[in-house]
Amino acid sequence: MPEKLSLNDALKKLERYCAYQERCHQEVTVKLQQLGVTKPDRDTIIVSLIENNYLNEERFARSFARGKHRIKGWGQLRIVNELKARQISAPNIKCALSEVSEAEYEETFQQLAQRHWDSLLEKHPLKKRQKFCDYLLRKGWESDRVYAKAKALSGA
Incomplete structure (x- = not known):
């Protein structure tokens, strides 16, 4: 002890x-x-x-959302879930999500999706789509956005 x-x-x-x-x-x-x-x-x-301003929940939430989005490519759903797991209040979560602009959010999604699609070596089209969707959903991107992008990239 x-x-x-x-x-x-x-x-x-x-x-x-x-x-x-x-x-x-x-x-x-x-x-x-x-x-x-x-x-x-x-x-x-x-x-x-x-x-003494060493501990500030709003500042933490903003920094967390910015970092996880820009560095790890997380979507809003994953960021919200991780902040909730850390017992961050709803107003602070909302404030944190405002750290990433819509344009930046969309651009990150497009780049991440294209990069991952190109990196998949799977030959079977349905399996490739499945792996692509699973990856982006795990990263916390919205399902309608992911499925629309998968459809566009697979040409289906």
Whole structure:
């Protein structure tokens, strides 16, 4: 069992933890539990992190949505589900989705779809369409958009 941290030491550790990258409340709570911080001290530390702007749920949600869309090519459905899993509030999720413009969203989808379609080596047209659709649906893109693109690319 780790030795007990003082409140001040735990606060300094968490300030560094939050300064390194944006964190949500859930990640901070888990980290505090791992450090063996008591419940009253956890609440004190979280309040202090919020007051000193180390912890900001809206800023986390915006950064998360931007990064996952631009770097990993995630669609809105996957981003929303991941934010909900991190217990982010609905207004903050809505705010996060506004980080990606419609034009950028559409362009990312078109590029990702074309790149993946071209990379598939499957010869059987139905299997190729299935793999294509599964990939994009797993990434959280809307099903009607995915199926329309699959139909257009397969020429069916």
